[in-house]
Amino acid sequence: MSYLVLARKSRPQDFNQVVGQKPVVKTLQNSLLRDRVAHAILFSGVRGVGKTTLARIMAKAINCQQRTDANPCNTCSSCVEITAGSALDLYEIDGASNRGIQEIRELKEKIRFLPTSSKYKIIIIDEVHMLTTEAFNALLKTLEEPPDHVFFMFATTELHKIPITILSRCQRYELKRVSTIDLGKHFQNLAGDEGITIDQAALDLIVREAEGSVRDGLSLLDQVFSYGEKEIGVNDVIQVLGLVSRDIILNLTRALLEKDPGTAFQALDNTFNFGVDLKRFTGDLLAAFRTLILCRINGCQDLIDIPQQELDLFKELAGKHSPESIHMKLNLLMQGVEEMRYSSQPRLALESTFLKIIQADDVVPVSSLLSKLDSLLEGKELPQKTVPPEPPEKKKSLELRKKPPGVSPAPEIPTEPPPPKTSPPVSNLADSTPPPAEEPPLPPEPEQPVSLHQDPKPIPHPHQRDVRRDWPGFIEHVKDRKVWMAQDLGRADKAREVGGELQLHFSDHANCAVLRQKQNIKLLTEFVLDFFQKDLKLHYITPDKEEGDTSDNADSPHKLRQKLANDPLVIMATEIFNGQIGDIRVGPRSR
Numbered sequence: 001m002s003y004l005v006l007a008r009k010s011r012p013q014d015f016n017q018v019v020g021q022k023p024v025v026k027t028l029q030n031s032l033l034r035d036r037v038a039h040a041i042l043f044s045g046v047r048g049v050g051k052t053t054l055a056r057i058m059a060k061a062i063n064c065q066q067r068t069d070a071n072p073c074n075t076c077s078s079c080v081e082i083t084a085g086s087a088l089d090l091y092e093i094d095g096a097s098n099r100g101i102q103e104i105r106e107l108k109e110k111i112r113f114l115p116t117s118s119k120y121k122i123i124i125i126d127e128v129h130m131l132t133t134e135a136f137n138a139l140l141k142t143l144e145e146p147p148d149h150v151f152f153m154f155a156t157t158e159l160h161k162i163p164i165t166i167l168s169r170c171q172r173y174e175l176k177r178v179s180t181i182d183l184g185k186h187f188q189n190l191a192g193d194e195g196i197t198i199d200q201a202a203l204d205l206i207v208r209e210a211e212g213s214v215r216d217g218l219s220l221l222d223q224v225f226s227y228g229e230k231e232i233g234v235n236d237v238i239q240v241l242g243l244v245s246r247d248i249i250l251n252l253t254r255a256l257l258e259k260d261p262g263t264a265f266q267a268l269d270n271t272f273n274f275g276v277d278l279k280r281f282t283g284d285l286l287a288a289f290r291t292l293i294l295c296r297i298n299g300c301q302d303l304i305d306i307p308q309q310e311l312d313l314f315k316e317l318a319g320k321h322s323p324e325s326i327h328m329k330l331n332l333l334m335q336g337v338e339e340m341r342y343s344s345q346p347r348l349a350l351e352s353t354f355l356k357i358i359q360a361d362d363v364v365p366v367s368s369l370l371s372k373l374d375s376l377l378e379g380k381e382l383p384q385k386t387v388p389p390e391p392p393e394k395k396k397s398l399e400l401r402k403k404p405p406g407v408s409p410a411p412e413i414p415t416e417p418p419p420p421k422t423s424p425p426v427s428n429l430a431d432s433t434p435p436p437a438e439e440p441p442l443p444p445e446p447e448q449p450v451s452l453h454q455d456p457k458p459i460p461h462p463h464q465r466d467v468r469r470d471w472p473g474f475i476e477h478v479k480d481r482k483v484w485m486a487q488d489l490g491r492a493d494k495a496r497e498v499g500g501e502l503q504l505h506f507s508d509h510a511n512c513a514v515l516r517q518k519q520n521i522k523l524l525t526e527f528v529l530d531f532f533q534k535d536l537k538l539h540y541i542t543p544d545k546e547e548g549d550t551s552d553n554a555d556s557p558h559k560l561r562q563k564l565a566n567d568p569l570v571i572m573a574t575e576i577f578n579g580q581i582g583d584i585r586v587g588p589r590s591r
């Protein structure tokens with residue numbers, strides 16, 4: 001007796017046996033019951049979801065001689081002939097191999113005549129998108145006014161390749177991938193019919209591999225059945241089909257998220273020993289990360305089509321990590337998989353990717369960083385309090401460079417802490433972020449008394465304001481009086497009070513050229529007196545030339561340290577991580 005593959009043996013013979021596709025089946029049945037079947041029907045969907053099966057059942061039902069409801073009887077001569085594939089009035093054409101205009105002409109010739117033994121002639125064209133444009137054009141007229149005794153059934157996996165003129169003349173049915181639940185039930189029943197017991201985990205694996213295609217699943221089931229065992233467990237399926245165990249994937253995913261390189265490498269080794277294809281292995285791993293992300297997105301859980309038990313495990317794992325972290329790791333994994341494909345050492349490439357993922361730090365959502373920064377802005381004193389006092393000889397930490405505060409919308413700041421209600425844009429954060437406790441080494445000013453870069457929390461005279469702390473407020477003060485001057489002051493990198501002087505640091509000489517004009521110095525000095533209640537002498541400091549400074553040497557450690565502290569990368573890093581520069585060492589050892 002010849003062996004019949006499951007896919008053929010179990011092909012549905014009436015609508016009740018169709019797996020899934022409930023809405024389409026119902027519509028078709030209603031059209032039969034109401035005698036309103038369209039003369040051209042187009043079924044579309046991925047492979048193995050039942051397109052030609054439905055077309056054949058429709059053909060049977062249309063020609064059935066003793067149909068009483070919406071199902072073919074499967075016993076009359078017409079039904080029997082169609083089932084056996086010997087019906088004279090049913091033409092099944094493969095669009096891929098009969099795609100030319102000549103074939104369509106021949107077909108048109110055939111349908112001119114009335115059916116020989118049935119009520120209707122039925123043309124089923126599979127993979128209809130393969131027809132040439134000429135062939136489609138030749139079909140157009142017939143589809144527009146089909147003879148009463150003819151029905152067309154088209155099936156396609158690529159709906160978009162079909163000309164719109166054809167589409168508009170057909171009744172269209174889009175078949176969905178079959179759900180895992182429907183597939184699982186169907187396969188379980190088939191196994192029962194074959195007298196084979198298959199455990200749930202093994203079945204889940206096959207269903208998953210089938211990806212919603214009944215036919216693909218049946219081929220896999222065939223393979224597993226051929227294994228010869230009467231009881232099939234998950235390991236049999238893994239071995240026969242060369243799949244990756246779900247446990248391995250889950251453990252590996254967990255190891256990658258929880259920074260456990262040992263487990264990750266072990267999982268990879270196990271997979272290798274099983275002889276699993278790396279491409280499919282990485283595909284499964286990527287799918288696992290996708291599942292994790294979907295678990296964390298509200299309303300997306302319907303998109304996850306995996307067994308409930310597995311879903312619970314994934315949900316638990318996803319709950320422990322931020323969506324941002326999972327996403328970042330998924331991205332790293334995708335890059336790694338891409339690199340692996342072109343690597344002569346794919347395993348090594350993959351291991352390296354695993355390490356990269358494990359070493360990658362968790363991502364903190366921007367929103368939480370922003371709220372952290374907001375709270376910093378509100379309580380300006382916070383970082384100062386956290387700075388541990390350092391022994392005086394180690395005073396090398398540098399203040400974050402202040403960004404130009406001129407554009408800051410910071411309001412006029414009273415003597416005491418700033419009003420908490422306004423939160424300046426992030427870009428101006430540095431303006432209001434209080435500097436760390438210690439002053440950076442100042443540009444060499446030999447006559448400066450050292451005691452001036454000292455107290456972490458200067459407590460000024462009650463009416464006096466502090467240059468460092470109230471600088472943004474001062475700029476606002478100036479802005480109300482001289483807008484251009486506020487803008488120029490905003491370009492200053494730093495402003496600080498040193499020994500009766502207000503030192504203004506500019507990275508570009510041009511930025512303070514106007515401020516240096518005599519009348520402007522006078523004006524600014526008055527503003528300073530008004531605002532800070534201090535009579536300070538203005539001192540502009542620019543990189544190329546420092547006023548009143550003769551002893552400076554471009555390569556001095558002070559300068560180098562300052563340069564490093566002002567490096568944009570360093571500044572950005574300290575801002576992003578809310579950090580402080582603790583120590584900068586320059587000298588032969590660090591070079």
Ligand SMILES: [Zn+2]
Binds near residue numbers: 063074075077079
């Ligand atoms: Zn019948």
